[in-house]
Amino acid sequence: GAGVSQSPSNKVTEKGKDVELRCDPISGHTALYWYRQSLGQGLEFLIYFQGNSAPDKSGLPSDRFSAERTGGSVSTLTIQRTQQEDSAVYLCASSSPGAGETQYFGPGTRLLVL
Amino acid sequence: GNSVTQMEGPVTLSEEAFLTINCTYTATGYPSLFWYVQYPGEGLQLLLKATKADDKGSNKGFEATYRKETTSFHLEKGSVQVSDSAVYFCARGQFGNEKLTFGTGTRLTIIP
Numbered sequence: 305g306a307g308v309s310q311s312p313s314n315k316v317t318e319k320g321k322d323v324e325l326r327c328d329p330i331s332g333h334t335a336l337y338w339y340r341q342s343l344g345q346g347l348e349f350l351i352y353f354q355g356n357s358a359p360d361k362s363g364l365p366s367d368r369f370s371a372e373r374t375g376g377s378v379s380t381l382t383i384q385r386t387q388q389e390d391s392a393v394y395l396c397a398s399s400s401p402g403a404g405e406t407q408y409f410g411p412g413t414r415l416l417v418l
Numbered sequence: 419g420n421s422v423t424q425m426e427g428p429v430t431l432s433e434e435a436f437l438t439i440n441c442t443y444t445a446t447g448y449p450s451l452f453w454y455v456q457y458p459g460e461g462l463q464l465l466l467k468a469t470k471a472d473d474k475g476s477n478k479g480f481e482a483t484y485r486k487e488t489t490s491f492h493l494e495k496g497s498v499q500v501s502d503s504a505v506y507f508c509a510r511g512q513f514g515n516e517k518l519t520f521g522t523g524t525r526l527t528i529i530p
Contacts, residue, residue: 337517347507347520360517395462404450404469404511407518409462 306330308410310396316416317386325381325413329398336379337399337407338371342392350394353379354401386417420446424508424521431498431528439493439524441482441508450511451475451484451491452518457504465493465506500528 309328317323329336338350349363353373364370368386373379383390393414397407425440443449453465453475466475471486480495491508508521 335516339518346522347518349517349519352517363517397462399516402516404467405516406452406464406467407516408464409454411461 308396308398308408310394310410310413312413313411314414314416316418318418319388320385322382322384323386323415325383325394325415327379327381327396327398327410329377329379329396330408333398333400333408334376335399335401335405335407336373337397338379338381339395339397340392341395341412345392347395350381383415386415388417391415391417420444420449420510420512420519422508422510422519422521425524426522427505427524427526429524429526431526433500433528433530434497435528437493437495437498437502437526439506439508439526441491441493441521442489443491443508443510445486445489447512448486450516451482452509452511453480453482453491453493454507454509454520455504456507456523462507498526498528500530502526503528 311326334355336353351371352360368384371381393412395412396410399405399407421444450469452467455465466477468475468484474483482493505523507523509518
């Protein structure tokens with residue numbers, strides 16, 4: 305595809321349920337990022353994958369959050385036992401490796417935890 | 419730590435007015451600097467960037483200059499249009515993995 309795609313575009317879930325969010329990066333981009341955009345916290349970094357290196361998980365807010373990247377391409381962000389404060393737009397971005405490279409963002413997944 | 423301080427919004431201007439949105443960053447190393455824009459109902463997209471001191475990024479009539487001495491990357495446009503109404507985010511990269519640290523965003527509304 306031409307850009308970063310994410311699915312689902314919207315997700316409504318009940319508190320305590322697990323959710324999986326998917327990101328398809330731009331073909332050939334080895335760097336992949338997850339961010340979260342919420343009213344109270346603005347845009348914040350969650351996790352970063354670069355090639356086969358160990359991911360930078362320093363932005364994950366709790367151990368309920370995890371992410372995988374299979375085959376260096378598609379990534380899945382999983383939130384276990386969702387809480388209402390997890391409600392936000394989850395954004396995925398990809399880029400070529402290197403300083404100053406532009407990150408291209410997907411449309412996001414809007415998560416609402418009831 | 420790394421941080422970005424961005425002019426608080428919202429900002430409302432008349433069409434053809436001059437725009438400045440201030441942005442400063444913490445001076446940890448020599449980060450790449452970016453302005454991203456989010457138009458209503460759309461995703462984040464890069465507006466412009468600069469990767470070293472004194473570089474000027476420009477796009478769609480917007481400009482920003484990487485000022486190392488003042489640790490700033492202010493966004494300017496000489497004559498705004500209604501179509502520029504959006505939320506603007508200043509961001510810095512982090513050498514080594516380039517995860518972005520964003521400012522709080524500035525909502526800009528241009529009235530005809």
